[in-house]
Amino acid sequence: MTQRISLTRYLIEKQRGHEGQLAGQGAIPPQLRLLLEVVARACKSISLAVTKGALGGVLGTAESENVQGEIQKKLDIIANEVLIEANEWGGHLAAMASEEMEGIYVVPNRYPQGEYLLMFDPLDGSSNIDVNVSIGTIFSVLLKSPEGPAVSEQDFLQPGTQQVAAGYCLYGPQTTLVLTLGEGVAMFTLDREQGSFVLTQENVRVPEDTQEFAVNMSNMRHWDEPVKRYIDECLQGKDGPRSKDFNMRWIASMVADVHRILTRGGVFMYPWDKREPEKPGKLRLMYEANPMGWLIEQAGGAATDGKQRILDIQPTKLHQRVAVFLGSKNEVERATRYHSEAA
Ligand SMILES: O=P(O)(O)OC[C@H]1O[C@](O)(COP(=O)(O)O)[C@@H](O)[C@@H]1O
Numbered sequence: 001m002t003q004r005i006s007l008t009r010y011l012i013e014k015q016r017g018h019e020g021q022l023a024g025q026g027a028i029p030p031q032l033r034l035l036l037e038v039v040a041r042a043c044k045s046i047s048l049a050v051t052k053g054a055l056g057g058v059l060g061t062a063e064s065e066n067v068q069g070e071i072q073k074k075l076d077i078i079a080n081e082v083l084i085e086a087n088e089w090g091g092h093l094a095a096m097a098s099e100e101m102e103g104i105y106v107v108p109n110r111y112p113q114g115e116y117l118l119m120f121d122p123l124d125g126s127s128n129i130d131v132n133v134s135i136g137t138i139f140s141v142l143l144k145s146p147e148g149p150a151v152s153e154q155d156f157l158q159p160g161t162q163q164v165a166a167g168y169c170l171y172g173p174q175t176t177l178v179l180t181l182g183e184g185v186a187m188f189t190l191d192r193e194q195g196s197f198v199l200t201q202e203n204v205r206v207p208e209d210t211q212e213f214a215v216n217m218s219n220m221r222h223w224d225e226p227v228k229r230y231i232d233e234c235l236q237g238k239d240g241p242r243s244k245d246f247n248m249r250w251i252a253s254m255v256a257d258v259h260r261i262l263t264r265g266g267v268f269m270y271p272w273d274k275r276e277p278e279k280p281g282k283l284r285l286m287y288e289a290n291p292m293g294w295l296i297e298q299a300g301g302a303a304t305d306g307k308q309r310i311l312d313i314q315p316t317k318l319h320q321r322v323a324v325f326l327g328s329k330n331e332v333e334r335a336t337r338y339h340s341e342a343a
């Protein structure tokens, strides 16, 4: 019988820099292992709340707005609280930042302080919560700079290349946790009877070419020319310059669209558009684009904002927005090239 590898064992073996079954993987510090185990445990609780749905009273809208001016769903708030409560006392973190909170959350001084910074989109795909479509949690981990005793928002403003771990948990027909520590991408499936995440795929790869794109087509009239050109060529199919037919998928949960791309390839885009011209895009750099961009790169794909690699962007504020093009390498490079040709 093939031996099942739990997330706990996977991380412990990473910590040991194990050379056997998981050969070639580097070591991770114990504090980072602890942090990831806690995030996974929090995701298990969120998964349980999601599964209960109307029976658990978690559906529907709260009476509040988040910092982005978006109406919060009850589950946005619940997931945020679960992640904070699970992580604040463990001694591995200095502070957390969330799409749902205006400022950073510094670990209270009644708890031991750690050196890591955790960022999350506690519930991605909020518009899908009440309609029973896949949603998820996205997370990214940075190290606090050793200089300066007090942690501040400035500590979080590091480019995506500085991430030490990133991943997401998808609450779909299965609950799947997807993780990178900078040496490829691994997927774990939640075994509900055992209550543990089990390694179900390693060395996830995104094919370089694809015939499937994901974009919210209803925004087409608001897009810039390079995006219109790219999509228009896809829509022309076999008769157009691409000489092949394209399929389209748009789940409206980035986490589920990215999971499909990690599973079978594709290109995902949420470009800048004219509806809110002062904002670079809808998605958030720190909680969505950076972790997803790194996962996609680690699986052999690419991620840009149409002009430059997402991971190289120097953030200037916590809730910064960004245009996103990610997925199969050759398609992302093509869409990015169309931007530079139009410049
Ligand atoms: O509703 P739209 O404009 O198609 O946007 C969908 C996008 O918005 C998001 O839901 C934004 O994330 P949140 O639900 O965390 O705000 C993405 O997951 C998704 O790709």
Ligand SMILES: [Mg+2]
Pocket (backbone or CB within 6 Å): 121, 123, 124, 125, 254, 288
């Ligand atoms: Mg989101």
Ligand SMILES: [Mg+2]
Pocket (backbone or CB within 6 Å): 076, 099, 121, 122, 123, 124, 125, 126
């Ligand atoms: Mg969200």
